[in-house]
Amino acid sequence: MADMQGGGDDDDDNEEALLVNQAAGRRLLVNLGSELCVVLMQLARFDDLNTFLASDDYTNAVALAPLVDTLDTVLLSRIYIALRCSPIDPSKAIDLLTDSGPAGCFPTLGKARSSLMSLWFEAQQDIEEAELGRTLFPIEGRDNRIANPVPRNVGCPYASWSGANLCTYW
Numbered sequence: 001m002a003d004m005q006g007g008g009d010d011d012d013d014n015e016e017a018l019l020v021n022q023a024a025g026r027r028l029l030v031n032l033g034s035e036l037c038v039v040l041m042q043l044a045r046f047d048d049l050n051t052f053l054a055s056d057d058y059t060n061a062v063a064l065a066p067l068v069d070t071l072d073t074v075l076l077s078r079i080y081i082a083l084r085c086s087p088i089d090p091s092k093a094i095d096l097l098t099d100s101g102p103a104g105c106f107p108t109l110g111k112a113r114s115s116l117m118s119l120w121f122e123a124q125q126d127i128e129e130a131e132l133g134r135t136l137f138p139i140e141g142r143d144n145r146i147a148n149p150v151p152r153n154v155g156c157p158y159a160s161w162s163g164a165n166l167c168t169y170w
Contacts, residue, residue, distance in 0.1 A: 026065040037073040046084040072108045090123035124148040
């Protein structure tokens, strides 16, 4: 009789194990999404990256683990897609780089902020070239970079030291 009364503890253990497994599954989805983005970016397979981020599988993963869509690697992937896939959309890249929240910070890139700065300048140059209908001359490119400086919040300048929580978004 005592064994039958102890059955409630087994149910609690099973529910706890189920919650742990669900959390582990969500973390796995986040990690897999991030790693796939990294691999495709390193291989410069931006069309495949775009296909992956537009897929139903990715959408389903985001529904199960919303953090996937806010990862630095995913956001960086979207910037590359905006600048490398036809039709290019430099305004979208600038919007992603200057987001007023964590999306504009990229804390895991740390000292690689220079990469984000280069993407900023590339997007600004693409906009200017579209307006002029031609490629900029080197001096025009320089003038464009001076006229469109990188905002301070493009890539958190504090990400590589202990003041990482001091990011200022504007």
